[in-house]
Amino acid sequence: MLLWQRNIFRRTMSTALRCPFLSRIPVNQVKKTASQLMSYAERCPVMVHAMSYMNGPDMMTVTDEPLEKQCPFFAKEGLTVSDVKSHISSLKDVAPKTEKTAPTADMPVAKATAAEATVTAPKYPSGISVEKTLEKIKLWGKGAEEEMKVKVEEEVQEKEATEAQQSKLFDYEDFFGAQIDRKKSDHTYRVFKKVMRRGREFPYAEDHSTGKKRDITVWCSNDYLGMSWHPKVMNAVSEALKNHGAGAGGTRNISGNSPLHEGLEAEIASLHEKEAALVFTSCYVANDTSLCTLGQTIPGVHMFSDAGNHASLIQGIRNSRVPKHIFRHNDPLHLEELLRKVDSGTPKIVVFETVHSMTGDISPLSELCDVAHKYGALTFVDEVHAVGLYGDQGAGVGQRDGCMDKIDIISGTLGKAFGNVGGYIASTSRTVDMIRSYGSGFIFTTSLPPTTLAGARASIQVLRGEEGKHLREKHQSNVRYLRQNLIEAGIPAIHSPSHIIPIHVGDAALCTHLSAELMNKHDIYVQAINYPTVARGSERLRVAPTPHHTKAMMDYFVSSVIRVWSDNGLELSRERSVCPDECEVCNKPLGIQILQAEEKVCGRSNCTYASLQDIFFTDNRRAVAMA
Numbered sequence: 001m002l003l004w005q006r007n008i009f010r011r012t013m014s015t016a017l018r019c020p021f022l023s024r025i026p027v028n029q030v031k032k033t034a035s036q037l038m039s040y041a042e043r044c045p046v047m048v049h050a051m052s053y054m055n056g057p058d059m060m061t062v063t064d065e066p067l068e069k070q071c072p073f074f075a076k077e078g079l080t081v082s083d084v085k086s087h088i089s090s091l092k093d094v095a096p097k098t099e100k101t102a103p104t105a106d107m108p109v110a111k112a113t114a115a116e117a118t119v120t121a122p123k124y125p126s127g128i129s130v131e132k133t134l135e136k137i138k139l140w141g142k143g144a145e146e147e148m149k150v151k152v153e154e155e156v157q158e159k160e161a162t163e164a165q166q167s168k169l170f171d172y173e174d175f176f177g178a179q180i181d182r183k184k185s186d187h188t189y190r191v192f193k194k195v196m197r198r199g200r201e202f203p204y205a206e207d208h209s210t211g212k213k214r215d216i217t218v219w220c221s222n223d224y225l226g227m228s229w230h231p232k233v234m235n236a237v238s239e240a241l242k243n244h245g246a247g248a249g250g251t252r253n254i255s256g257n258s259p260l261h262e263g264l265e266a267e268i269a270s271l272h273e274k275e276a277a278l279v280f281t282s283c284y285v286a287n288d289t290s291l292c293t294l295g296q297t298i299p300g301v302h303m304f305s306d307a308g309n310h311a312s313l314i315q316g317i318r319n320s321r322v323p324k325h326i327f328r329h330n331d332p333l334h335l336e337e338l339l340r341k342v343d344s345g346t347p348k349i350v351v352f353e354t355v356h357s358m359t360g361d362i363s364p365l366s367e368l369c370d371v372a373h374k375y376g377a378l379t380f381v382d383e384v385h386a387v388g389l390y391g392d393q394g395a396g397v398g399q400r401d402g403c404m405d406k407i408d409i410i411s412g413t414l415g416k417a418f419g420n421v422g423g424y425i426a427s428t429s430r431t432v433d434m435i436r437s438y439g440s441g442f443i444f445t446t447s448l449p450p451t452t453l454a455g456a457r458a459s460i461q462v463l464r465g466e467e468g469k470h471l472r473e474k475h476q477s478n479v480r481y482l483r484q485n486l487i488e489a490g491i492p493a494i495h496s497p498s499h500i501i502p503i504h505v506g507d508a509a510l511c512t513h514l515s516a517e518l519m520n521k522h523d524i525y526v527q528a529i530n531y532p533t534v535a536r537g538s539e540r541l542r543v544a545p546t547p548h549h550t551k552a553m554m555d556y557f558v559s560s561v562i563r564v565w566s567d568n569g570l571e572l573s574r575e576r577s578v579c580p581d582e583c584e585v586c587n588k589p590l591g592i593q594i595l596q597a598e599e600k601v602c603g604r605s606n607c608t609y610a611s612l613q614d615i616f617f618t619d620n621r622r623a624v625a626m627a
Helices: 003-016 027-032 034-038 045-053 072-076 081-094 109-116 130-142 145-167 172-185 231-244 259-271 283-297 311-320 332-340 365-374 429-438 450-464 466-488 508-522 551-567 608-626
Strands: 195-197 204-207 214-218 276-280 302-306 324-327 348-353 377-382 409-413 423-427 501-504 540-543
Touching: 195 214, 231 450, 259 276, 259 423, 259 450, 276 283, 276 429, 283 311, 283 348, 283 377, 283 409, 283 423, 283 429, 302 311, 302 332, 311 348, 311 377, 324 332, 332 348, 332 365, 348 365, 365 377, 423 429, 450 466, 466 501, 466 551, 508 540, 508 551
Parallel strands: 302 324, 302 348, 348 377, 377 409
Antiparallel strands: 195 204, 204 214, 276 423, 409 423, 501 540
């Protein structure tokens, strides 16, 4: 039997044979007991009659197995097992045959002919008409092929329509591939370097990006002070591993809290002169969770965000879904203009960073805080790239500038200068407790492991002491030395008042190429920074010298950059400035004469151009004194 014929047979049977027993049972129950019910097929008179009729080689046949159990339907109708057996036998005998009545002398011919056509009709208590069922099956066998073929063609057309519809469904893999191709076409696709740092020989490392080991020096690490391999830090990590194992064991609420967590939080709170602190798995999570929680819990709050804020701050504000206002980068005047437009009784939070990691800018912290508090706003200040590096004990720019008390909520990292991993906030006890109680990014994640907690606390304690002061002084000295040598060589190093030295390139493909040349030809690893980390047209090499880079290393770095610059036909010019023509806040011109004058180009604290002016003025005085 052909496949299409089998399908039609199944349809006919399913339409014609309506079991009165099964029709009384819920469909779900029938599905659950289908395998058991099938065992009764041979014992059901209707099924026996139908299957015995279809005795072809492709049809199922009835076995002669004796009945051992009663059919549930006939049992309900009061029939005995003997009745069922007798009835099945009669069905087998009469299903395909007719009973002919021989004409007698006194019987009319018409009656005899009618008698020949009479079929003994089986009687069922339920009233099932097996004859009608058999008639449908006969029709299928005698001439319904055309009708069946039409139905098969309809099935084919339906299948083709389904396939056509599926071809119109969204192709996720094609979409993802196209997105990746876009990144590659504009040279913003990230290819991670495979770098293994040598702990006790920092900043030396091994590059495995090409499959072969290459000895290199690292110039772009955020391990700013090399604390990741400090002996006291490594010892604290080792002891924690031996005594407490590698993992935390759970969330802070379920088996994942320990004296190590609370001890580190107390250390952080003390460092920033706050009542309490809370540690997170990263500072991205700390910023996102804290801002989102504040926005969702404080009724009617508005947030004011610096235009140059980090992605984690932007994401936290976005997730809070509160009204937001963006003020120009590091501009207290524009912030005040925006704050003035919002009702004084409306809750407000001003969000900004101190040290901006890609530009090296330092915000006018005190002025921004003063403006915020003037209009009743809280200040949320990210000191991620400042903690450990600035201030008498390494508490950040706030400590250096003597205004830690103006920061209502500070966020920081246990990575970067502290050499471990994780993030934190510090504030009043109630503020911290509220975020602890409502922040999903804190509640529903595994807590930091004992190794990180012990290592981070040891690092903070070292940097709060005399050794930390020495490291910070050495760090700043190396930054000044390298920046000055790059500028004197004509390399377009962007001036910044922080420890970060951006070298302007302005083209993504070229920036990536220069980074590769330094690695492949000079064993120097400095990362290319392209969009979206920085705006298009401001692509750069981000250089971050540490206290552990020697003068010989820095001299080699400068000569290598000069070589790569020249090999690629780029201009080396000390007179060519990569700073803007005027201050973006006060709009004063930034010509060389202005920068060499005693009058401040800008009144903001931590102004990039004012600090650059200080350098020019100091150099002029030194030159005059030597003359």
